[in-house]
Amino acid sequence: MKFVIRAALVLALFPFNAGVAQERQTLGYGSIFSNDRLGDGKDRWRSGSYSFSKVTGRSWDGVLPSAMGEILEYRLRAEIFAPESLTNPSPQDRRYAGALSFGLHTHFGRGGTEISYGADLVVTGSQTGIASFQDTIHDWIDEPSPDTAADNQIGNAIYPTISMQAARPFHISQRARMRPFIEAQAGVETFLRIGGDLVIGNVGAGELTLRDVTTGHLYGATYGGNEGVSMVLGADTALMVDSRYLPSHGNVDMSTSRTRLRAGMHWEAARIGIFYGLTWLSEEFDEQSQGQTLGTLNLRYRF
Structure with a gap:
């Protein structure tokens, strides 16, 4: 199974061609922050994450181009x-x-299906400086230092990771749309995932939609021009093959499947947009005593 996922992703990425003759421009930015403290108030397991993206291309008219490489996300x-x-x-x-x-x-x-291919270099260990950064932040807010836990952290390594996602959005009413999707990844974590999201409201329509790696929440990298409120409900499940964060020779056993349940609210005005959501994550290893709930925040301001 692991070999099949890797081979399929490599073949899918092989024809990737970013050589677009026309001049490129910045189409937008996307960012999203998730933290256990914003959810169930703990500081454990999937403790926190932040993602920032810059999207470039020739133009954005609310519809994805049919050619790979015309729109790039860094x-x-x-x-x-x-x-x-x-x-x-x-x-x-x-x-x-x-x-x-x-x-x-x-x-x-392609044919009404939204597709993304990508490659990441994932760096782990003390070389990232993340433990030191967290120690500084915890010192500011008078929280326990991670030094003891970080003494036994996952070692220094670099993991090339490739991923693919395909979604097929469709409207079920004028103000509601479904977005089922399938996702595969090979690298730092190798899995096959299937799920979907229900969006009620027009906020987010016409935007280039990105998906948060940790929670699965959807967020925009462009502005669709729709103001108001939208509610989002989503769920997915993943068949896990491998995780470098839970090594097979370690002290815990990786769960063979993972489930995510999420809900959130978008509010969009003329110059500012706010999203807050909650995500329940099932246990990621057999010894984990329970699932956890993360809070997710996305703030957007247009100058």
């Missing part, structure tokens, strides 16, 4: 994985991990 991500206790981690808990990723993705459409 993506920077950071994420913290932690045991349940930073000061006294159990030997039967996941190891601390800091991860930085640098990626290039392309978005296009």
Whole structure:
């Protein structure tokens, strides 16, 4: 199964061609922040993540181009994985991990299907400086230092990671649309995922839509011009093949499947947009005592 996913993704990415003759311009930016503190109030497991993307292309008219490489997303991500206790981690808990990723993705459409292919370099270990950064932040807000947990963190490494996602949005009414999707990834984590999202309201329509890696929440990298409020409900499940954050020779056993349930609200005005959402994540390893709830925040301001 692992070989099949890797081979399919490599074949899919092989024809990628970013050589577009016309002059490129910045079409928009996307960013999203998730943290356990904003959800169930804890500081554990999928502790926090931040993603920032710059999207470039010739133009954006609300419809994805049919050619690969016309729209490019340059993506920077950071994420913290932690045991349940930073000061006294159990030997039967996941190891601390800091991860930085640098990626290039392309978005296009074929026959009503929205498709994205991408490649990321995921850097782990103390070389990322994430543990030191978290230690500084925790010192400012008088929270426990991660030093004890970070002493046993996932080691320094670089993992090339490729991914593919296909979504087929369709309207079920004038103000509601469904967006079923399938996703595959091979690299730092290897999996096959299927799910969908229900959007009620027009906020987000006509935008280039990105999906948060950690929670699966949708967020825009362009502005569609629709003001008001939209509600989003989503769910997905993944068949897990491998995870470098939960190594097979480690002290815990990776769960063979993962489920995410999410809900959120978009509010968009003339110059500012706000999104807040919650996501329940099922257990990622067999020894994990329960799932967790993350809070997700996205703020947009247009000058």
